[in-house]
Amino acid sequence: xxxxxxxxxxxxxxxxxxxxxxxxxxxxxxxxxxxxxxxxxxxxxxxxxxxxxxxxxxxxxxxxxxxxxxxxxxxxxxxxxxxxxxxxxxxxxxxxxxxxxxxxxxxxxxxxxxxxxxxxxxxxxxxxxxxx
Numbered sequence: 001x002x003x004x005x006x007x008x009x010x011x012x013x014x015x016x017x018x019x020x021x022x023x024x025x026x027x028x029x030x031x032x033x034x035x036x037x038x039x040x041x042x043x044x045x046x047x048x049x050x051x052x053x054x055x056x057x058x059x060x061x062x063x064x065x066x067x068x069x070x071x072x073x074x075x076x077x078x079x080x081x082x083x084x085x086x087x088x089x090x091x092x093x094x095x096x097x098x099x100x101x102x103x104x105x106x107x108x109x110x111x112x113x114x115x116x117x118x119x120x121x122x123x124x125x126x127x128x129x130x131x132x
Contacts, residue, residue, distance in 0.1 A: 001073070003038040004111070005029045011043040012131035020051075021127045025111060027057075032065070032118025036073050036110040039125055042103035045132035050078035050095040050109075056122040059087040063116025069125065070101070075110055077101050087123055102132050 006024040013019040023039045030037065040048065050069060059067070065084040070077035078095045086093055103109070111125070 001036045001038060001110070002030070002033070007038050007040065009041045009043050010046065010129050012046055013129065015131050018128050018130045021129050023125045023127070024122065025125070026122045027059075027118055027120050032061075032113060032121070034065075034113050034115070034117055036112045038108045039069070039111050040109040040127065042105055042107050044105050046103045047100040047130045047132050048103055048109060049098065049100045049128045051126040051128060052095050053079065053087065053093040054124045054126065055087040055089065055091040055093070056124065057120065058089040058091075059084040059121035059123065060119045061116050062119055065116040065118050066114045068112040068114065069109065071103065071107065071109060073110065074112055078109075081114065084118060084121075087121065100128075100130070
């Protein structure tokens, strides 16, 4: 499992607060191999919700790459096996679920690349994080 260069370890904010956390995937820095890539790691018990994914540079693939986003290996709570073509230039892909996902300390949110490698793209994952 790879870790994105911009991955973040996030602790819980104050008990009555929600923090916005942004994590960037950049093909030129992170590559696009078929694998799970750690996006966010919990430092303490957290509730995490994905607001969505902002595409700065469209994702491309020589094949039919798919992307997922969720808890742990092959997690799909936020994005479930979505074709790379859904992530277009300056687009916004809303999370498939508005629900919070509970993470125990040390658990991760991963971006999975499957079927074929990515060959370009820059996206920013936007999360809301609260204490569990």
